[in-house]
Amino acid sequence: MKAMKTKNRTELLPGTLEMLVLKTLSIGPMHGYGIAQHIQQLSADALTIEEGSLYPALQRMLVKRWVSAEWKISANNRRARFYTLTAAGKKQLGVEASRFSEMFGAIARVMKAT
């Protein structure tokens, strides 16, 4: 169950992490740090992932071929590994997103009931 508490720091379960990473990469290729920054910024700091756990997740996605990786030169002239969303990854993103919104809707219905 994907639970979110409204607090300063929220902890993510590994399943949602992958969904967020896929969504981030759907914007464009990014390196690991960039992905972490993006999620943090967009969620207004509410979602902080333990940045290290990003990398095993990225490897898992590499194995499942949802992303592909390439060493490139970054914006500030340093060598970094950039990840790109693949077609399979895009499809997976759609699957995860719809599953998430279903669950979210179900929770909301339960909470709305008086």
Added chain:
Amino acid sequence: MGSLLRRLLFFFRRDRFDRDLQDELRFHEDMKAQALANDMSGDEARAAARRRLGNPLRLREQSRDAWTVLTVETFAQDVRHALRMMRRDPVFTVTALATLALGIGLNTAIFSVAYGVLWRPLPYPGSDRLVIVSSSQRAERGVRTFWTWAPVTYEAVRPRVAALEDLAAYSSIDAQLTGRGEPLQVRALDVSPNFFATLGVAPPRGRAFLAGTAAADDDRAAIVSDRLWRSSLNADPAIVGQSVTIDGVPRTIVGVLAPDFSFRPVVPRLGALPETDIFLLNRWPGDTGRSAFLFLLGRMKAGVTQERAQAELGALVNDPSIAPTGALAPEGTLAPNVRILVRLVGLQEYGTESVRPLLLILLGAVSFVLLIACVNVANLQTARLSARRGELSVRMALGAGRRRIVRQLLTEAVVLSLLGASLGVLLAWLAIGAALPLVPPFALPRVGGIVIDGRVMVFCLGLSLVATLLIGFVPALRAGGAAFDEGLALHAGDGRTTGDRQGERLRTLLVAAQIAMTLVLLVGAGLLIHSFVRLTSVSPGFESNGRGGVLQTVKVVLPERLYDGPERIHAFARGVLDRVRSLPGVTSASLINSAPFGMMFIQTDFDVEGQPKPALFAGTPKIDPGYFSTMGIPLLAGRDFTARDTAGAPSVAIVSERVVRECFRGSPGEALGRRVRLSDPGDWLTVVGVVADIHQRGLDRGLQPMIYVPFQQERGGFIRFVSFVARTPTPGSVAEGIRAEIRRAAPDLPIDSSVTMDEAVAASVAPPRFRMWLLAVFAITATLIATCGIYGLMAYAVTQRRRELGVRMALGAGRGDVLRLVLARALRVIAAGVVVGLAGAAGVTRVLRTFLFGVTPTDPIAFTIVTLLLIAVGLTAAWLPARRATRIDPCAALRAE
């Protein structure tokens, strides 16, 4: 799957992966530090960044985990770990590997023998449809089975039987090959033209015999084995079409068989004859005689059941208009009006009836040994695990997980068993190579099929799997148990918690079980040894080793074509014998047609004048005067034959004690002067002497009644075999001398055999001797393994109880008391095992009944000696740890570790 492949590739690119990840993490750290540098100092920023990133080691593990194929990566890790642990504990490793190698190796060896002899498909296509035809009749004493048929019956039945694709006939003969170097006695088979067609075999060189109308030209054809071709015909590539002289008749070689072709005819009551060297085409022309000497080999049509074929053959055989019945079977006449039952025996099964029980018993025995071995190693492993409990608990605390630990322990067991199995296969290969030459000659039919090939290896792998399960499962399951939570505390010192006590009970039980099983094997071996001792202490009745020296015999087979009448046979025999008597080193010499402990024994029924016909069969050897004195057989009454008992003189005979006992009320005096008649010649013979009984056929056979007839008076001319017997202190040179004299008198006559009577008697007990050695080897192996088990158990117990023993010694127990304590504990375990073992042995040894001579399956001597032996060995094994216990320093033991 593509991802699986990539994961496997990852295995090889691990280092690069690590480096890449490190670079990536460093990049992330730098960027983060840079971002934080706005709020804090450079160093602090870097430290904070590192903290945020998390534990790099854990990240690396987790990232790697995404790629690892569980079965490859972790298995490799486990294997490496297992090897490391084994290297660290050499005593355990060597003991366990040796035990497993012995257990698995023995099993593999015995299985390959059993498989090769009993179950390996014969080297002929569709061999499951090949059958041997036997006949049987109901007689007063049950059913009599005959294995041979008359040519007339064969010729009548063959074209008419629909259930069989083909029916061939063969007859085993000894033939003499001359004209190519030294004259040779060869094993030959007279076969019908369709013999090879029935087998489904064609010689690669040349051709098989022709069947049908073209076959008439083939009458003098012969097909040789590869062996004979290489040894006696110089492997001449142009051999096809050449001629060899067999029994004085030139035969044309039309084919040479493949090197791996094998046909060993099985003769009832004798066993499996050696490989056939030459196959001679025979149609038994004009043999309308009714003597039955042909074996029939048939190939059943596909889809036909044995019952149907048997029924059809039975109908044909019993129909007098088709097949003449009343054929003469070797043992006597087929009763004319009694229905003949036909029985088909699969060619694979035929001939194995005698060895099958022994092989199955052996298989059972080795399974016992393997069980003992596995139990022992499992025991050692359990003990070792208890010692490692601390280490394993720590690993679990660090996140290994119970399943991982269990998997690792199982991997250790797999590695151990596979290594043990490899050593075992090597052992088996060596053992078979060493033991096969020692097998008694006619005992095992398909010796050539005993090889360690793919199927045997699969069996061996299966064994090692069983071993793995036994060794790995039990300790691993215990390791995963609740006892682990106490592991860390236990690591600090010795302990006797409930978990440990349970383990101890299990280990003790396992060792007691080993001892029980070992005792069963030891009892079996003891019985066979006792039986063998009894057997060899039986006196054969003659003096094989006496004052004048030993008895040397040389046997020849006189072919009919050269010795077609009694005069020529007698002239040859007398001539050679006279010259042999004057050879240097010969104390005395004589001859006989069927020497004791030889392969041959002719017996017949006989009549006594003035009495109803005795229900007895007597041996009827033809001897030269002086036979009894040469052989050292005492004369009990009357006289020996002399030179005056010539062909023209009144016919005389000498009978043995048994005849006197059965027919003359046990009084030799009564027998003298009476007349007996052997059914063959039909003359009445006057009894002139009585001699002591001898064992003519075997030490375990009873004393045969014998009626001896002088060689010179044998008028039937049926003496084809002559054994010259000489008493001499120098058997080797005398044997050579006799052979030279024979060559002088008959240059073309091959020597059949030359052995001393001692050798002949020893050869006759070769089967029981072999069986004895086999079971003894098993029993000794099991004892060795059980000894290791006791040692391991006591050593570990002493280690575990160091504190307790230290306390006792500090409280005043002396060395002797400690020794007694440990030994008493060992004795309790041994005694428990012995009791169970004795009960088991009393039940199990029943299966050995057929192999015992003069000994019952519950022979008290064997049981007692073996039990005492095992107890002594067990206590000796416990002695070393007991001694070590007495050396415990109480202060050191009491100190907490």
